[in-house]
Amino acid sequence: MQTIEDxxxxxxxxxxxxxxxxxxxWDVEVDVRPVHEQVLAACAKTPDAVALDFLGGKTTFGDMAKAITALAGALQSQFGIGKGSRVALLLPNTPFYPVAYYAVLRAGGIVVNCNPLYTVHELSHIADNAGADLMITLDLKMIFEKAEALVEKGLVKSLVVCRFTDALPPVKRVLFSLAKRKDLADPRRSRIAGKVSHYHELVARNQEPKPVAIDPHADVAVQQYTGGTTGLPKGAMLSHANVAANMSQIDKWGCxxxxxPSKVVAVLPFFHIFAMTVCMNVPLCNGAQVVMLPRFEMKALVDLLKRTRANVLPAVPTLLAALAKADNVKAEGLASLQVAISGGAPLPNEVRAAFSKKSKALLAEGYGLTEASPxxxxAALRVPSKPMSIGxxxxxxxxxxxxxxxxxxxxIGENGExxxxxxxxxxxxxxxxxANxxxxxxxxxxTGDVGHMDEDGYVFLVDRIKDxxxxxxxxxxxxxxxxxxxxxxxxxxxxxxGVPDEYRGEAPIAFVKPATGQSATEAELKTFLAAKLNKIEMPREIIFKDALPKTLIGxxxxxxxxxxxxxxxxKSREQA
Incomplete structure (x- = not known):
């Protein structure tokens, strides 16, 4: 029993x-059962409910379980996947991703997520570092050719290739085959055809996988590579308990x-840790439906919301800003949304304000990092929180x-890491x-992030240490x-x-993308800033650009x- 002093x-x-x-x-017992066990239990509980919606094509929980189990059996029998085996997933958001993810874990393997938009050079480092002999990918030409190159370089021994059209509903399947055939690769004619196996053939065998004894706290479930903004990406080893614990924590926080009947939008890519946990693992393990897009397109997202009436939108600030500022996106198009969860980057106050004018959804900012699953x-997901706080x-x-x-x-109130x-x-x-x-x-x-906590325990971030x-x-x-x-x-x-400065050591430089139909000079912006910043904070230069570079999640x-x-x-020094 706790005393008053305690x-x-x-x-x-x-x-x-x-x-x-x-x-x-706060002091709850978190569930650390492996995620594949939890999702298969959810499938058994409601086999006829829809688990996945991909461009109108639907997969029930029962069908998803059959595919997971069959693929796990094939991974074990044909490729020898077991405890400690690393399997790379080079897949965009499609029904193949969750099936492959859970099948690898059910077989005893470790998932190595790969970004399909990475170059062969970037993928080579991950494949080489992880030692993933097998890669599961798609027959879309732009993706398959990268996987093919990794095999030719000797970094991956074998491929399992999924047919993209199999994920589409019948009408779209026919239309894609007619209009977009040039976008598809033919793995059977590939230079590495002998090292290619086909997803649909593996699943059709219906092989029962052998049991695998998992130690949730010691066995790695996911080897997730960090973005590598300060060097080569590092593989964060997330145990089954790490992944499951964060799911359990989010589940309890979500009340x-x-x-x-919640439906969660998965427009963020599953290969990113935020989407893997919040858009896929948490809802599917709870029997909720996940509605997917293979990539962000404004019209496609708004059409998806109207068609599915999805109510939960995990997003990054740039996506929320795009929705808020788009003239062709009206409030009625976002009417189904009840909660939007912003993560992946700081949420600017003007984006929060602009989004709230267009949507009545509760906008909650969260914070995480790959190393924390994430x-x-x-911020609270059912009631408002302090603005500008990560909750x-x-x-x-x-x-x-x-x-x-x-x-x-x-x-309290003092900045620190x-x-x-x-x-x-x-x-x-x-x-x-x-690195460890x-x-x-x-x-x-x-974390490398600088911020503080206020007297009520709310957390505010200021910046990255490296920035x-x-x-x-x-x-x-x-x-x-x-x-x-x-x-x-x-x-x-x-x-x-920050850039080198002979007088001050370092100086800030601001890069600005002007708003559509607006213009301002450097002098005008500095005058505007004079009342908001001290002299040390004033940018030495303000450089205007038509577009600012972004990471692959925006x-x-x-x-x-x-x-x-x-x-x-x-270049300017050379010219001088």
Whole structure:
């Protein structure tokens, strides 16, 4: 029994407990059953319910279970997949992805997610580092040719190829075959045809897989590669318990949101950790329907919402901004949405405001990272939270902020590096002891993000440590400048980087994409900023661009801007 002193100590250590929404407890027991066991149990419970909707083509839970089981059996018998085997998935959002994902886990293997939009060079590093002998992919030419190249380079031994048209409803299947035939590869005529097996043939065998004893806490389920913005991507090893724990935490935080009759939109790609967990694992394990798009297209997304009446939309800020600003997207097109969850990047206040004018959905910002499976904090999903906050730590999750230099814990309201403990935190990076040593401090996962907690336990992020700009010895946070510039009506998107400066050491440079039909000069924007920023924070230059580089999930990217600016300066020095 807790004493008053114990309760006071816990409140001081975890100030967010007092702000938890009614009905949610922090000190809960999380479910760590392997995700494939949970999804197969959901399939057995409601076999006739629709699990997946892909462009109008529907897959029931019962049919999905049959495909998972049959593919798992074929993976074991034909390819020897078992405990510790790594299988790469090079797939966009289609029904093949969840089937392949759960089948690999059921066979005892480890999923290695690969982005189909990556170059062969980028994929080569992942395939080589992971040692994935088998890759499951699609017969769309732009994807298959990359997988083919990996086999030819000796980085992958065998391919399992899915026929894209099999995922389409009958009418669309015929139309695609007629109008888009040139977009399809013919694996049987490939230079590596002897190393290609066909998904539909493997599943048709209906082989029963052998049982596999899984230790949820020790056995790796997913080897998820980080974005590599500061170097080569690292493979974060997420155990079965890590993945399942985060599902359980999100499930409890959602208070029933991810159960039928909810329908969750999966426009974010499953190969990304956010979508893998929030768009796929959580709803499917709860028997809720997932409605998919292979990629983001405005009209396709709005049509999907009208057709399916989906009510939950996990998204990135750029997607929400596009919906909010699109003149041809009306409020009635978004009327079915009850909750939109923003993640993957900071949610600008102007995007929040613009989206709220078009949709009555509760817009909740969350925060996570690959190494935490991924969700760490989230705003409440049923009631409003403090604006500009990433919410509260999830159940069973502890966080702290430590001084960037001294590494000592900081007080309420003081900025420091966010660090995390919880059952969702990874085992470590694959074969990378140096990165592992850097990733943890006294058993806490270092996020590399700077922020603070207020007196109510709400978490606010300021910026990334690696993006911090040191001007004349003072800390300048790019996000502060970006938020200020974004308030100007002529600014559509903005990204700020730090560059070398002879006088100040470093200086901020702002890149701006003008809003459609708007214009502003550098001088006008600096005048606008004068009342919002101090002199040290004022950008040295403001550079206008027609488009700003983004990562493959739509997050504004600083890496390309740093490279571009360095090249511009090198060229100007040569000309001088």
């Amino acid at each position: 309760k006071d100590a816990e409140a001081a250590r975890r100030p967010w407990l007092a702000s938890y929404p009614e009905g949610i407890a 029933g949101l991810f159960y039928p 969700v760490v904090c989230c 509260l730590p999830l159940p069973a999750t502890d966080i702290r902020f430590v001084d960037v230099d001294s590494h000592q814990p900081v007080g 966010l660090q995390v403990k919880g059952p969702q935190v990874m085992l470590g990076y694959y074969e990378n002891p140096e 040593a850097e990733a943890f401090m006294d058993g806490w996962l270092r 911090l700009i040191i001007c004349s010895g003072f800390n300048v946070y790019p996000r502060v400048i970006e938020e200020a510039l974004a308030e100007h009506p002529a600014v559509d998107e903005v990204n700020v980087i 997050k504004l990217s600083k890496k390309e801007l740093r490279e571009e600016y360095a090249q511009l300066k090198a």
